[in-house]
Amino acid sequence: xxxxxxxxxxxxxxxxxxxxxxxxxxxxxxxxxxxxxxxxxxxxxxxxxxxxxxxxxxxxxxxxxxxxxxxxxxxxxxxxxxxxxxxxxxxxxxxxxxxxxxxxxxxxxxxxxxxxxxxxxxxxxxxxxxxxxxxxxxxxxxxxxxxxxxxxxxxxxxxxxxxxxxxxxxxxxxxxxxxxxxxxxxxxxxxxxxxxxxxxxxxxxxxxxxxxxxxxxxxxxxxxxxxxxxxxxxxxxxxxxxxxxxxxxxxxxxxxxxxxxxxx
Amino acid sequence: xxxxxxxxxxxxxxxxxxxxxxxxxxxxxxxxxxxxxxxxxxxxxxxxxxxxxxxxxxxxxxxxxxxxxxxxxxxxxxxxxxxxxxxxxxxxxxxxxxxxxxxxxxxxxxxxxxxxxxxxxxxxxxxxxxxxxxxxxxxxxxxxxxxxxxxxxxxxxxxxxxxxxxxxxxxxxxxxxxxxxxxxxxxxxxxxxxxxxxxxxxxxxxxxxxxxxxxxxxxxxxxxxxxxxxxxxxxxxxxxxxxxxxxxxxxxxxxxxxxxxxxxxxxxxxxxxxxxxxx
Numbered sequence: 026x027x028x029x030x031x032x033x034x035x036x037x038x039x040x041x042x043x044x045x046x047x048x049x050x051x052x053x054x055x056x057x058x059x060x061x062x063x064x065x066x067x068x069x070x071x072x073x074x075x076x077x078x079x080x081x082x083x084x085x086x087x088x089x090x091x092x093x094x095x096x097x098x099x100x101x102x103x104x105x106x107x108x109x110x111x112x113x114x115x116x117x118x119x120x121x122x123x124x125x126x127x128x129x130x131x132x133x134x135x136x137x138x139x140x141x142x143x144x145x146x147x148x149x150x151x152x153x154x155x156x157x158x159x160x161x162x163x164x165x166x167x168x169x170x171x172x173x174x175x176x177x178x179x180x181x182x183x184x185x186x187x188x189x190x191x192x193x194x195x196x197x198x199x200x201x202x203x204x205x206x207x208x209x210x211x212x213x214x215x216x217x218x219x220x221x222x223x224x225x226x227x228x229x230x231x232x233x234x235x236x237x238x239x240x241x242x243x244x245x246x247x248x249x250x251x252x253x254x255x256x257x258x259x260x261x262x263x264x265x266x267x268x269x270x271x272x273x274x275x276x277x278x279x280x281x282x283x284x285x286x287x288x289x
Numbered sequence: 290x291x292x293x294x295x296x297x298x299x300x301x302x303x304x305x306x307x308x309x310x311x312x313x314x315x316x317x318x319x320x321x322x323x324x325x326x327x328x329x330x331x332x333x334x335x336x337x338x339x340x341x342x343x344x345x346x347x348x349x350x351x352x353x354x355x356x357x358x359x360x361x362x363x364x365x366x367x368x369x370x371x372x373x374x375x376x377x378x379x380x381x382x383x384x385x386x387x388x389x390x391x392x393x394x395x396x397x398x399x400x401x402x403x404x405x406x407x408x409x410x411x412x413x414x415x416x417x418x419x420x421x422x423x424x425x426x427x428x429x430x431x432x433x434x435x436x437x438x439x440x441x442x443x444x445x446x447x448x449x450x451x452x453x454x455x456x457x458x459x460x461x462x463x464x465x466x467x468x469x470x471x472x473x474x475x476x477x478x479x480x481x482x483x484x485x486x487x488x489x490x491x492x493x494x495x496x497x498x499x500x501x502x503x504x505x506x507x508x509x510x511x512x513x514x515x516x517x518x519x520x521x522x523x524x525x526x527x528x529x530x531x532x533x534x535x536x537x538x539x540x541x542x543x544x545x546x547x548x549x550x551x552x553x554x555x556x557x558x559x560x561x562x563x564x565x566x567x568x
Contacts, residue, residue: 219460219492220467223484246463281471287447 030140071175075127077101079112080253081211082125082182083243085221086191088230090264091184093123094240098255105255113261115268116142120156120185121261125210126198130177134163156185156192160202168200180210185263212251217243233262241273248275327495329457330360330371331485332428332437333465334450335478338506339428339435342482342516343371344457344490345499356498359514365390365401366510368429369503373455374442375422382423386410403429403436407446415444424454430507457489457496464488475504483517490519 077099084093099107113123114135122138124131141162142154160183170177181196194204207225209218221243225231231239240260248254256275261268327348332341343360346353362370362383368390372379386409390401407427414421425440438448451469453461464485473481479502486500499515 215459216463219457219488220463223464223488223491242467246467249466250459250462281450281469284450284471285448287445 030137075130075178077107077128078253079110079125079128079131080251080255081209081213081247082112082123082180083209083213083217083240083247084123084182084184084193085207085225085236085240086193087236088232089191090186090233090262091121091191091193092233092236092240092263093121093182093184093261094244094258095123095125096244096255096258098253098257099128100253103252105253108255108257111259113259113270115261115270116159116185117153118267119187119263120154120159120183121263121268122159123182123184123261125180125182127178130179134166134177134179134181137166138163156183156187156194159183159185160192160194160196160204163196164200164202167196167198167202171198171200182208182210184261186265189265191263212253213243213247216247216250220246233264237262244273245275245277248277327493328360328373328455329453329461329486329489329493329496330373330426330455331453331458331461331465331482332371332426332451333469333473333478333482334435334437335473335475337435337475338430338504339437340475340478340482340502340504341369341371341426341428342486342500342502344486344496344519345501345515346495346497347376348495353497359501361501361503363387364406364427365394365429367400367431367505367507368403368406368427369505370406371426371428371454372423373426373458374424378421378423379425382410382413382421383425386413400431402431402433403427403438404433407438407440407448410440411444411446414440414442417442419443426452426454428505430505435505453485453489455496457493460489460492461485479504479516487517487519 079099080096082093082095084091093113095112097109097111098105099110101107107128110128112125112128112131113121116122116138122135124134138154138159145152145154163181163183167177167181176198178198180198182193183195184191184193186192192204193206193208194202195208195210196202197210207218207222209221221239224239237260244258248256256277258273258275260271260273262271263269327346328344330341330343332339341361345356345358345360347355347358358376360372360379362372362380364370364383364387370379370383370386372383386406389409390406393405394401406429410425410427414423419442422442423440424442427436427438427440429436436448437450437452438446439452439454440446450471451465453459453465462485465481468481468484470477482502483500486496490497490500497520498518500517500519502513502516504511504513
């Protein structure tokens with residue numbers, strides 16, 4: 026097997042936390058119960074709270090494709106620690122994966138998917154991962170982890186071209202998944218979802234340039250109001266012709282600042 | 290005795306009712322259900338004055354308690370307040386402030402200023418350390434110009450060119466922030482506020498029904514009650530009246546009731562009460 030990813034393998038350190046009393050039999054082919062391990066070894070192996078987090082991901086479908094945007098910041102609580110972590114990943118020519126929330130769990134998901142893609146490549150039969158297939162697989166993965174009380178505290182956004190139609194879907198940390206023409210994760214849900222939904226519902230299909238300009242406006246609004254946002258961000262546009270990434274920086278307008286007062 | 294008739298609050302904090310509430314709870318009295326407004330309120334300054342708007346839904350938990358609430362309260366002829374948070378707190382605190390401002394206006398023989406209203410309510414709310422859940426937006430036009438201020442339950446304030454508050458506040462705020470310009474025209478401002486409230490009444494579960502809007506300038510006050518009804522209840526799709534004879538009549542009994550006319554009064558029927566709209 027070319028893949029090194031096995032979701033049923035133990036995720037704790039099997040080298041340093043050695044099994045001195047030979048409790049973990051090598052003939053075992055079932056999952057090690059996390060609770061049992063924690064109780065015996067007094068260590069915590071599951072993510073309880075997110076540590077390094079990515080802010081929101083915004084995405085919507087326009088006429089001919091999908092556009093996504095996510096900034097490149099990894100926050101360590103309220104510290105803007107890792108300032109060049111792109112969160113939108115290209116899976117193949119027509120599938121894009123964007124991740125928000127806990128970034129270590131995001132890396133885990135990305136590596137699992139990369140291993141799967143390598144497996145497919147090795148078969149050399151021309152079959153490719155489609156967005157819908159990836160979306161379904163991610164749902165299963167997230168829900169499985171949720172049932173084990175060891176969730177992946179990430180929001181996954183899958184976008185791409187499926188059967189010549191734009192596809193956009195999202196899975197949250199509970200394994201709850203849906204497909205929509207507009208996806209916002211994180212605080213963008215509150216800040217931008219209502220606003221953009223009324224714009225997109227009332228307008229006819231946007232073309233690529235209009236979509237890009239609307240996305241710039243959205244990211245600027247989030248930068249104004251989200252404490253964990255960052256000025257540098259990546260935009261990804263998927264169309265039938267392929268995938269395009271752009272690196273941009275928010276140009277905020279602070280001209281109203283002198284008119285604000287919070288005292289008399 | 291001083292000539293000023295409004296109340297001078299006693300120094301320090303007043304927590305008399307906290308002990309009483311504790312005793313009541315220990316004796317098994319149920320805590321009162323809080324009727325929150327679960328609101329969207331927004332205000333925007335434009336060239337001549339301010340435009341303010343609010344939705345009209347009042348929720349108690351997950352039930353819409355009242356679909357036709359006016360969340361815009363008058364503080365003075367030129368100052369209005371929008372209230373989000375606990376309904377009772379918003380209503381009563383603004384009413385209290387209104388009476389105090391009226392007395393102040395009579396005493397000083399001048400139009401009351403927005404800054405005065407904000408300072409008074411801020412100091413009052415601070416004394417209660419946030420227990421009065423009134424998230425207010427105070428707007429007005431006075432001699433110094435047009436102003437909008439947010440007041441939070443703990444007593445912090447901010448003077449801003451535009452503001453949106455309540456559970457649907459985030460959504461409205463992003464709409465306004467995207468399109469706000471200094472010195473807009475009245476139509477632009479009304480359209481902007483309408484779009485902001487429309488976005489949040491359709492997105493936020495605790496806001497809805499109607500958009501009530503006021504336009505306040507030095508010369509005029511325009512009231513649009515409502516400006517737009519967002520969720521219109523459609524007509525019933527069938528006639529549900531029951532045919533006569535659906536319920537079987539078993540017996541009929543006719544009795545004559547003796548009565549005397551004691552008093553007669555004639556009243557005109559113009560200016561009748563409108564039925565409460567449940568749009």
